[in-house]
Amino acid sequence: MTDSLLEDLRDLAEPAPATLAERVVDGWVRAESPLGEVYAVVGAGGVRLLRTATYAGDLDAFLEGYRARHGRPVRPAPRPPRGLLPALRGTGRSPAVDLTDVGDFARKVLDATARIPAGQVRPYGWVAREAGHPKAVRAVGTALARNPVPLLVPCHRVVRGDGDLGQYLSGRADKVALLEREGVDLPRLAELAASGTRLIGSDTTGIVCLPTCHHARRITAPHRQGFASTDRARAAGYRPCRDCRP
Structure with missing residues (x-):
């Protein structure tokens, strides 16, 4: 089996409970992403910080900056957290993330x-x-x-x-x-931005969507109507899509 398949199978299992060390010491890992190598810092509650290696620069300085800002020791983790690699590949949902440090x-x-x-x-x-x-x-x-x-x-x-x-x-x-x-x-x-078109409507359904909504992409050219705002779309008798909620 490929490494990616093994990773996906491993992600089907429940994560092990955090040990005492994992509760007080964060871990860091390297991983590949669509933007190249990334560094991820992970705590007991999930991924706390993720940066591309290019953006982060020197690894030691990156980790020292993390320690100084968060007041927590950080050491190499034995493996990436559950779900991280599939999420970065675009084949799975995001792993748990820890947003306790944001307002x-x-x-x-x-x-x-x-x-x-x-x-x-x-x-x-x-x-x-x-x-x-x-x-x-x-x-x-x-x-x-x-x-x-x-x-x-x-x-x-x-x-x-x-x-x-x-x-x-x-x-x-x-x-x-x-x-x-x-x-x-x-x-x-x-092209739509240059023309001032912010929404796309279907004259067969009377529904208006944001341009990248999956419903908007199915509207054929003869039935496609463009609008600059939801107010103009409503005035023309259209209602907003319940999925993209423009």
Whole structure:
């Protein structure tokens, strides 16, 4: 069997209870990701920090910075935590993540972001609304810029309200690479953004969606209608999709 299959089979088992040492000492591991090698720091509650090796720079400095910020010792872990490798390969759900070091608002932002499906994007305003703070769009951007576990909480799927992709923790090129890997049609998104089209509706169902919603992608050209806002779509007799909730 391949290493990836063995990893997937291992993930079917329940994780072992944390030992006393695991409760007071965090572990770190290397793993491969779509962006190359990453470093992950893991505590008893899950992955606490994940960074690409390129972004993190010198490993010793990265680990020392973690110790200084969190006040916890960190040592090499014997193996990656359950679910990490399949999640990074895109073949499984995210492993447990420990967000206890972020504030309540940031946790709500990250929870909302984690619900964005692969191959789809959502604007910052959508995340703000889903997090229960619809006017805090700029604060959402700040929270995502400090995301401790990118790739596991997919902040690369959040874009600007004008349709531009915006920035990313480790650079815009990484954001582009991740979205292309998930099958997002970036030239089409750029075309829609340039035309001011923010939503796509079907004149047969009367439903309007965000452009990357799986329902929107099934609308054939003769029945596709573009809208600049939900208000304009409602005025034309359309209702918002219950899945993507534009």
